[in-house]
Amino acid sequence: MAQAQKGICAEANLHAQYLMFNVIDDDAQVIRAKLAHILNVFEHYDEEHYEAMVSGVIAIGSSYWSELYPGLLPLELAPFPDMQCEDRNAPVTPCDIFIQIRADRADVCFAIGCEVCELLKGHVELFEEIKGFRYLDGRDLMGFVHANGNPKGMRKFDVAIVGDEDPDFRGGSYVHVQRYRSNIGSWQRLPLKQQEDIMGRSKEDNEPLSAEDIAPYAHTKRSAAEDICGKPIELLEQSMPYGDMSTKGLLFVSLANSPKPFTSMLTSMIFGDQNGNYDKLLDYTFAETGAAFFAPSLTFIKANKDL
Template sequence: MTQAQKGICAEPNLHALFLTFNVIDDDAPTMRKKIAQVLALFSHYDEEYYEAMVSGIVAIGTDYWYELYPRSIPQELSPFPRMSCDDRNAPASPGDLFIQIKADRMDICHAIGTEVIQLLQPNVDLYEEVKGFRYLDGRDLTGFVDGTENPKGMHKFNVALVGDQDPDFAGGSYIHIQRYRHSMEKWKQLSVSAQEETFGRTKTNNVEFKGVDKAPFSHTKRTSLKDEQGNSIEMLRQSMPYGDMTIQGLYFVSCAKSPLPFAKMLKSMIFGDENGVYDKLLDFTSAETGGAFFAPSINFIKQQANE
């Protein structure tokens, strides 16, 4: 039976370490083996420190995939859908490998990250590392609960994982990442009611506004999309806040059985509706990175490592 990577549909954790690498040589057989060894590291720490609820994701950048696994390509593999309209941008940034490490102990995230980097050297350069953390009761640093629209229960597996539509890659997931930087001082100048109008739900008790009460520019309006049959266009988010006393933001991670939901959401946010009404939250936060990856099943990674 195909086994998905644990981190794709894992429950929220207290801490995260997001690592993006660029591969600097063309030794694909070695990298295939090393990627399988990263999975073994996750399993080791999960067993050794079971109370920390360790989980991880290893995902391969869409450009690098053709070098790493040239004989087997996911059906919908595609580059990051970079977009720009006025001062709203979704840039693409370098990234051949994306590794997400989550646990309820920051020291465990650090220990795993250290071993991952030791394992992957000298084949890679670390492009970026970001430490994520749970903020209060699962809120973004804007003060609003994050991930409210995430699918629940077994449904999240149907949303996040490739199924019978691409049987060779069943259990895999299309991963998109963006590091958003918030303009916190600008955000704090808004009244609570204006902040709530921007999000489309209440701040304190996280009650979503009724559809007729939502402004067309609200974040929930622009990101809660439906297809032509009226079905919700869904993805599973694994996002977490990051920052220090100077810089704050959200590290966005989405997992889906297709790259299309992310691209449609991004287009709705940046370009807006037929009247050009965009997501007003983008007046207060901006994406500084962007990457598209595919996280294959554990079975696929191990099989390719042995060939």
């Protein structure tokens, strides 16, 4: 039976290292072997520093997949859904390989990242690295608890991991990544009541606003993906804040057994409902990157390293 990568459904951590690579080597065989070796790096650090709760995810960009694994294609693999409406947009960033490293120790994340980059040196170009961190009690830098609606327990596996609907890629996951930059100054100048209306939740205790009080443009309403019948469809978020004294934002990471939940969510946020009620949070935070990936199972990566 296919075994999913540990990082797909791992519990939240205190620190993360996100690495974005583009491949500059035509030798796909070398890349496949290197990726399989990176799994061993994750396992080594997980065993050596078990208290740090190490986990990792290797995901392959939608446009690079066929070059890396020719003839083997996940059923629903698709490019990142490029969207734009007025001044709201979801730009596309070409990216061949996304590697997520998470742990409860920043030094362990750093050490793993160094080994990964050394392994891939000469074969890829690292064009972006982001250090994520847990902020206070799981809040984003706008001060609200983030990913409150994430599935819990074993439900995470049902939501995030491909099952029997695509037998060749059982144990894999569709991954979408966006880097958001937030205008914290403008946000902090808003009255608390207005912030809560935009988020759809109370700031202090994270309670949802009542059905009669929640605005149609609230983030919690607009980011709640639904299928064509209006039934909620879920995805698993592993987003974390990032930043320094000059730049602040959120590295958004979603995982699901299909790309449809993410596309539905993004459409609702950017285009809004039939009355034009888009996600008002997008007036204060802006997507600067976006990429779509597939994270194959451990079994698949190891079995195809010598393809």
